Amino acid sequence: MYQYDSYDQAMxxxxxxxxxxxxxxxxxxxxxEDQFKPLxxxxxxxxQLHAYMLRVAIPYGTLNARQMEALADIAEKxxxxxxxxxxxxxxxxxxIRLEDAADALADLARHEMHAIQxxxxxxxxxxxxxxxxxxxxxxxxxxxxxxxxxxxxxxxPEFTYLPRKFKFCVIASAKDRAAMRLHDIGxxxxxxxxxxxxxxxxxxxxxxxxxxxxxxxxxxxPIDQLITYAEACLRVYNRYGRRDNKYKARIKILVHELGxxxxxxxxxEEFAHLLSVGVEPPREELARIxxxxxxxxxxxxxxxxxxxxxxxxxxxxxxxxWDDGFGLWVRRNTHPHRAPGxxxxxxxxxxxxxxxxxxxxxxxxxxARLAREYSFDELRVMHTQNLLLxxxxxxxxxxIWAALDAAGLxxxxxxxxxxxxxxxxxxxxxxxxxxxxPLAQRISxxxxxSGRTEVVGELKLKISGCINACGHHHAGHIGIxxxxxxxxxxxxxxxxxxxxEDVSLAKITxxxxxxxxxxxxxxxxxxxxxxxxxxxxxxxxTYRRIGMEPFKEAxxx
Amino acid sequence: MKILTGNDxxxxxxxxxxxxxxxxxxxxxxxxxxxxxxxxxxEEAARRVNVPYAIDASIDAGGHVRPAHIxxxxxxxxxxxxxxxxVPTADKTGWxxxx
Numbered sequence: 001m002y003q004y005d006s007y008d009q010a011m012x013x014x015x016x017x018x019x020x021x022x023x024x025x026x027x028x029x030x031x032x033e034d035q036f037k038p039l040x041x042x043x044x045x046x047x048q049l050h051a052y053m054l055r056v057a058i059p060y061g062t063l064n065a066r067q068m069e070a071l072a073d074i075a076e077k078x079x080x081x082x083x084x085x086x087x088x089x090x091x092x093x094x095x096i097r098l099e100d101a102a103d104a105l106a107d108l109a110r111h112e113m114h115a116i117q118x119x120x121x122x123x124x125x126x127x128x129x130x131x132x133x134x135x136x137x138x139x140x141x142x143x144x145x146x147x148x149x150x151x152x153x154x155x156x157p158e159f160t161y162l163p164r165k166f167k168f169c170v171i172a173s174a175k176d177r178a179a180m181r182l183h184d185i186g187x188x189x190x191x192x193x194x195x196x197x198x199x200x201x202x203x204x205x206x207x208x209x210x211x212x213x214x215x216x217x218x219x220x221x222p223i224d225q226l227i228t229y230a231e232a233c234l235r236v237y238n239r240y241g242r243r244d245n246k247y248k249a250r251i252k253i254l255v256h257e258l259g260x261x262x263x264x265x266x267x268x269e270e271f272a273h274l275l276s277v278g279v280e281p282p283r284e285e286l287a288r289i290x291x292x293x294x295x296x297x298x299x300x301x302x303x304x305x306x307x308x309x310x311x312x313x314x315x316x317x318x319x320x321x322w323d324d325g326f327g328l329w330v331r332r333n334t335h336p337h338r339a340p341g342x343x344x345x346x347x348x349x350x351x352x353x354x355x356x357x358x359x360x361x362x363x364x365x366x367x368a369r370l371a372r373e374y375s376f377d378e379l380r381v382m383h384t385q386n387l388l389l390x391x392x393x394x395x396x397x398x399x400i401w402a403a404l405d406a407a408g409l410x411x412x413x414x415x416x417x418x419x420x421x422x423x424x425x426x427x428x429x430x431x432x433x434x435x436x437x438p439l440a441q442r443i444s445x446x447x448x449x450s451g452r453t454e455v456v457g458e459l460k461l462k463i464s465g466c467i468n469a470c471g472h473h474h475a476g477h478i479g480i481x482x483x484x485x486x487x488x489x490x491x492x493x494x495x496x497x498x499x500x501e502d503v504s505l506a507k508i509t510x511x512x513x514x515x516x517x518x519x520x521x522x523x524x525x526x527x528x529x530x531x532x533x534x535x536x537x538x539x540x541x542t543y544r545r546i547g548m549e550p551f552k553e554a555x556x557x
Numbered sequence: 558m559k560i561l562t563g564n565d566x567x568x569x570x571x572x573x574x575x576x577x578x579x580x581x582x583x584x585x586x587x588x589x590x591x592x593x594x595x596x597x598x599x600e601e602a603a604r605r606v607n608v609p610y611a612i613d614a615s616i617d618a619g620g621h622v623r624p625a626h627i628x629x630x631x632x633x634x635x636x637x638x639x640x641x642x643x644v645p646t647a648d649k650t651g652w653x654x655x656x
Contacts, residue, residue: 027567029604047607049632051569080642095642097568355638426628427636435631435656437638487627489656 001062001378002147002292004112011155012109015116019043020102027099042122044115045101048430054096055118056108060128060146060170061089061381063113065372068379070111072364078104083364085349085357087421087472088167089127089381090118094428116154121162123153123234129171129178130382133293134344134390136336139191142172144290145199145226148281149187151289152227159234163241164249166234167206178383179499181205181214182475184251185233190220197223203233203263204255207469211505212252215260217267225271228280232271236263295339296376296391304341304393314398326401329412334397341394345375347387347404348411348419352448353441356422357385359409366407374400385421386414417452417459417526418444421472425465425482426489432465434482434489439463442519456526459539460498475499477540478525479506480518491518495525495551496543507548510556521555528554558588560622561596562629563609571632571644572606573622579606581644583633586614586622621648630655 004012019039026036040046044055056071063071071091075083078100079093086092096104108114117124126146133141149168153159159166169180172189180186186202198220205214221229237251240258255263305313310330311322320326334343347367350356359367367387371379374396380388392400404410413419420443423429425436440463447453462476466483473479479494490512497506513521526539528551533542543551561574572579573586574596580586589596593611600609613625624630634651635643643651 032604033607047564047569049628050571050635051564095569099567426631427638430628432628435637437636441638484627487625489627 001064001143002059002289009109009112012112012114012116015043015114016102016105016109019105023098023102038120040101041119042116043101043105044118045096045098046119048094048428049426050428051094052096052098052101053428054093054101054104054115055086056091056093056113056115057118057125058089058091058113058381059150060126060132060143061130061383062128062132062143063379063381064377065368065379067111067113068364068368068371070107070113072361072368074104074107075361075364077107082358082360084355084424085359085381085385085387087383087385087423087470088125089130089383090125091381092424094424119165121164121166122160123156123162123166123168126150126153127167127169127178127183127383129173130380130388131177131335131344131390132172132380133295134335134337134342135173135177136338137175138172138338140172140189140197141293141295142170142187142189144286144293145187145189145223146170147289147292148227148286149230152230152281159238162234162238163243164246164251166237166251168230174501176499176501176503179472179475179503181503182207182211182472182499183214185230186214187226187230189223192220199223199226199229201229201233203267204252204260206250206252207472207474208250209247209467209469210250210252211469211474212256213503213505214252215255217260217264224283224286225275225280228274229267229271231279232267232274235270235274236266240266296378298339298342298391299393301340304395306341307343307394310394310397317398320398320401325405325410325412326398329401329410330397332412332416333414334392337391339391343392343394343397345389345392345397345400346382346414347389347409348413349386349409350413350419350440350444351408351411352418353445354411355437356420356440359387363407363409366403367409370400370403384419386419413444413453415458415460416454417447417456417461417522419460420444421460421462421476423464423466423471425463425471429465429470431468432482433484434465434491436463436465436471436480436482439480439491439515439519442515443522446519446523452526455530457538459526461522462497472499473497474505475503476506477538477543478522480522483512485512489515491515493518493521493525493555495548496540498540502540509548509552524554525551558614558616559590559593559611560586560614560624561589561593561600561609561611562586562624562632563600563606566605566607569607574600574609582646583622583624583644584620584646584648617654619648619650621650621654623654627656
C-alpha cells in the first residue's frame, strides 16, 4: 500500500502544527467560533450533540496493521475506547476534546494518516471497491488511480472552496460494490477492445435530499488523461455550480439542470483546453504510485486448500460449529479471490443487537494482528461499515474465525438483513431528526431470533436519521428514513433501491410509522417477498417483478 | 421555562446554565426567563461555551428539568444506545423521558 514520501509527511506535519496554533487561539479566546469553525472543519473536527467528533480519512478504505493499532490507541487515549467506521470508509471518534485534538492529529500523522478534507466544501476522501486488488472480476487494481486522485485533490488550491462537498469513487469491475454511481464523480477503470486502460466517468450522482444516479459522461478517457478529465469536470462545476443555495449546490443539481449532454459539452471544451495546457502528472508518478500496490506474493495453491477441502477438514471439528458457526461464516462472509487458495474475509461490525460500524480498541487490535499474521498486513474499511481481510489463505480460515468469534467479530451476516447500514442518527448527530441505531439493533435481533435471516437471504437494509442520507436509505432494498413529526420520531419506509451495478433509487411506500410500527413494517414487507418470490429471487428481484402495490396493500390495507 | 445550553469550549461536553455558571447536569438548569438574551450575549463574549442557545423546558412532578425537544433530551443524558457513557444523574427515571 502507499507510503508517505517526505513531501507527504512534511505537508501533514505542518498542517498539525497549524491546527495546534488555531486551536490554542480559540481556547485563549482570540478566535470566535465563527472564525474557528471553518478551520476545525478543514481538519475533520465537528461539533456534534454530545462533544467534538473527529473524522479520520482512510484513503480508499485501505490501511495496515500498524495504522489500525494507532486508531485503537487514539480511541483509548483521546476518546472512550471505541470508534465508528462509516459509509465513507472513514473512522469517527465521538468524544474528542478540543484541547486534545491537535495531539490526536499528531498521532495520526506519525502513522501516515490525517483528517484533512474530511469536511468542508472540498474534495473528500476518495472511496473505492473494498475488494480492490483481490477481486476476481476487476480489470486492474483501482487504488493507484484513487491514490493519484488523492494526491491531486489534496490542498488543490482551485478546489478548496467548491460550491459544496465533492465525493469521488473509483472501481475497476463491472460489478459495483462501492455505490459508484451515487457519487459526485464515479470512475470505473476499464479496458477497451485494444487492451488499453481507460476510465469511464459518471458525473452528478448522490444521495442526500435530492438523490440522483450519475449519468455516463465519457465512456473512455485514456488513463494518462485521468486527472485532466477530472479537472475539467471540476472546473465546469466550480464555475457554474450554485453558491446561492446550499440545497442546490451539489454537482448533481448542475448536471441535472444543464442536462448531461450540455454539461458534457462544456467539460469536453474545458478538457481540450486543459490538454493544451498540460495539467496531467507525469506518467512516472503513476508508475511510482502503482509500485506500492503491487500484489503480494501469494503462496502456491498446493500450500492452501480450496473450499471443498476446507469443509471436509473442518466439518468434523465440533469446536468450529460448522453448521451455525464457522461454516455459516465461510459461506456468508468470504468472497472469491483472484489467487487460487485465497479468499477475502469480511469482519462484520454488526453483531446481533450491536451498533453498526462500532469497534472497540481491543477489537481493532485483534483485527490488526490478524491482518499482520494472515493478510499480508492489509485491511480494508468497507462502505457497509464492516472491515475486511483482503488476502486470506483458505487454510487459515479456521484460526482466523476462532479469533474473531472470541472477540465478538464473527457475525455471519454479510449482505443479509442483519448487515444493516445505519448512520449515527439522533444518538450522536446534530443534524439528525430521529435515531437510527436502535432500529438496526431491534431489527437484527428480531430476524436473528426468529431464524428468518437465512430464509430471507440477500436483503440490504439501510437506515438514515435525516434527509442527508448518510445511512444510504435511498439505495436500500429496504430503506428507512427518520423524520421529526411534531417533535417525535417517525420513520418513512422505502423499497427498491440498489447501490450496485443495477443501481436504482428506492420509492416511499406511504405514510410513516413510529419505531415499533416501522419494525413491524419491515417484517410485513419481507412476508410479502417470501410469499411472492420465485426460485432464486432476491428481495430486490421480487420487488422489481411485482412492483410496489402488493407491499402497499400489506402495509396499509 | 427557558433554559440555556451549549457545549463546553474545551471538552465539547453538553452544559446547562445554572444561574452563575455552566453545569454538566440538566437538573441544575435554571429558568433564565427574560434574561436569556443578555446572558447568552455575555457568555458568547466570554467564549467558554460554544454557541449557547435558549430552549424551552419544563419541570416535572419530581422536580426534574425536562427539555422540550427530543434533541435536547438526548443531549441531556447521552446516547440512548450507550447508557454506560451517560451523564451521571440521580434521576432514576431519566431514560424514561428522553424518547
